[in-house]
Amino acid sequence: MTILVFIQSLQERKLKDAQMRATINQKLVETGERERLKELLRARLIECGWRDELKAYCKEIVQQKGLEHITVDDLVTEMTPRGRSLVPDEVKKELLQRIRTFLAQQSNM
Amino acid sequence: MSSTGCQHLQAYKAAGGKETFRIIYSYFVACSSADARHKKAQICKCVVCGDYRPRLHACLSCIYFGCYDKKHIHQHAEENKHHLAIDVSYGIIYCFVCGDYVYDSELEELARAQCHRASASLGLKQKFFPWEPSEEELILLRCNPKRRRVTEASHIGLRGLINLGNTCFMNCILQSLAHTPILRDYFMADQHACQATDESQQCLVCEMARLYQEFYSGSRTPYIPYRLLHLVWTNARHLAGYEQQDAHEFLIAALDVLHRHCKEMNGISDSNPHHCNCIIDRIFTGGLQSDVTCKRCNNVSTTIDPIWDISLDLGPGSIHSSHLLPSATAAASTAQTPSTGNTGANNGSSGNSSSAPSSLPFASADITTHSPSTSFTNSPGNYEPTSLVECLKRFTKTEHLGNSAKIKCSKCHSYQESTKQLTMKKLPIVACFHLKRFEHSTGYHKKISTFVSFPEELDMTPFMSSARCSNGFNGQVLRSRIPTLTCDNKYSLFAVVNHYGTIESGHYTCYIRSLKEQWYRCEDHLIKRATAGEVLNSEGYLLFYHKQVLEYD
Secondary structure (H helix, E strand, O other): HHHHHHHHHHHHHHHHHHHHHHHHHHHHHHHHHHHHHHHHHHHHHOOOOOHHHHHHHHHHHHHOHHHHHHOOHHHHHHHHHHHHHHHHHHHHHHHHHHHHHHHHHHHOO | OOOEHHHHHHHHHHHHHHHHHHHHHHHHHHOOOHHHHHHHHHOOOOOOOOOOOOOOEEEEEOOEEEEEEOOOHHHHHHHHHOEEEEOOOOEEEEEEOOOOOOEHHHHHHHHHHHHHHHHHHOOOOOOOOOOOHHHHHHHHHOOOOOOOOOOOOOOOOOEEEOOOOOOOHHHHHHHHHHHOHHHHHHHHHOOOOOHHHHHHHHHHHHHHHHHHHHHOOOOOEEEEEHHOOOOOOOOOOOOOOOOOOHHHHHHHHHHHHHHHHHHHHHOOOOOOOHHHOOOHHHHHOEEEEEEEEEEOOOOOEEEEEOOOEEEEEOOHHHHHOOOOOHHHHHHHHHOOOOOOOOOOOOOOOOOOOOOOOOOOOOOOOOOOOOOOOOOOOOOOOOOOOOOOHHHHHHHHHOOOHHHHHOEEEOOOOOOOOOEEEEEEEOOOEEEEEEEOOOOEEEEOOOOOOOOOOOEEEEHHHHEEHHHHHOOOOOOOOOOOOOOOOOOOEEEEEEEEEEEEEOOOOOEEEEEEEEOOOEEEEOOOOOEEEEOHHHOOOOOOEHHHHHHHEOOOO
């Protein structure tokens, strides 16, 4: 019984979180903040060499498989894990900080 | 893969799809209006599962959003025979018949224009698009098939310079300038359009352009910079002759002549000298903020002066302090006054100072009203700094001006004791630090040979005006609270000028960085590889740092 209640509250929590995420996303899009964050992220990833490294890796994969036999999907599958793992922690922190600041300014949420 | 898409996309375009594409793009990919952003925020989620995360696609034939990862858009495409969809994050088109993304140059052009509008609407900088050769450039590339690849082993851009008789002070500066990345790019891109074609022999900027051509020609014999020397002699008379000169003084004189020649050639009016956008000013000019706080009423008067370099005291310093502060009294009108911390007034005298041995660390006569000032100094406290960062901390520290240097406060309308603080308002692209190893005080001249350590990577954030405590009461630079996440104010060392010997006679050499981590030691005609450790352990006199991140104008 207790376990059922626990699962139920967990599910409620999950649903709430999802709603919150959706609202935050909507706010970010509406205000254009999402674009600003994207620009910042783009700049930071270029600065730290992430872009160059991934580009080189991308070229490597294309050369290995041959241009004719590769699709964007293949590339995405191969690149995503590495791309994610290579994002420097400072960049993640900075972005998180920016999102926090943004949310703090949104009083009507 | 072609740039005209697949046949399905061609058919779509032929049936008037271009306009649909444009509308979808401007509402759901790159929004250029608040209305569009609002709509995007409301509608942009998968019709099936409500997900809004990346790889959401919009159907190009009807109003439908589906996620790609869970194949919801695939289902829609198959059921409705709507074969084309656009990725709302990246704006690229997927063809479900071909099973891959397709590219069409015409649509891409539309997309690019919309992206421009979108970033403009948010006040963002224009998106960066990588260079693609134009038709004309393609022809040039085909006609010149030889490519030179820069590898770790290549010596590209390295060339010795013949010493023309005690001209090592010039050679080390020329090497430093020749290896200043952004200045090199300017000259190698042939950006200097000399207006005075018949007088190009007289233009130092043209002569510098020639120097770059010579450095990158691949020739390995040392270059003889006699024309350049002659031009400097004719334009900065105090440097003429075969005596030893101060490399710092030469640098400032060279920048000044280059700046003047750029201006003459570009026909920029002298009326607003500090908004000069010649290449020298764009690269070397920083803004130094001076805040003078009245001790009685705490009124702060702020001036911002353009500077080309930062001169840092190495000695105990206290002997200078009473002579500091050029002209902060008349705060509003002093923007053009060159200031010097020199005790012996040599203002205006360097025109005939060629008899002075080795150096006059303060070039003054040529730093007239139209050039950014040099040799700002600030040296509160009486200790000897042992690192560049310490020097900079001292440079930006609040200084009590004392009883003997009362300043008229614009608020109290009376002469009051005050404090002064210097900070960087605007950072230059290339920061040149001058360690004042040559001390000229009344009665004696000496060289300070203490080792001053300097880093390969320097963060200027703590020395910025924005880091200054804004309450105006203590005016201390707050260092601990500044987040170090951003690399906007970070610099990399790329050249170091060293002086060996005494104040009377000595020799200049320099270290320059050519590739990312490849250092070379240049001694007139000799160039040899060096290690970063060697560079950092040398007795630096002039330190050149290059900004790591450049903003687009």
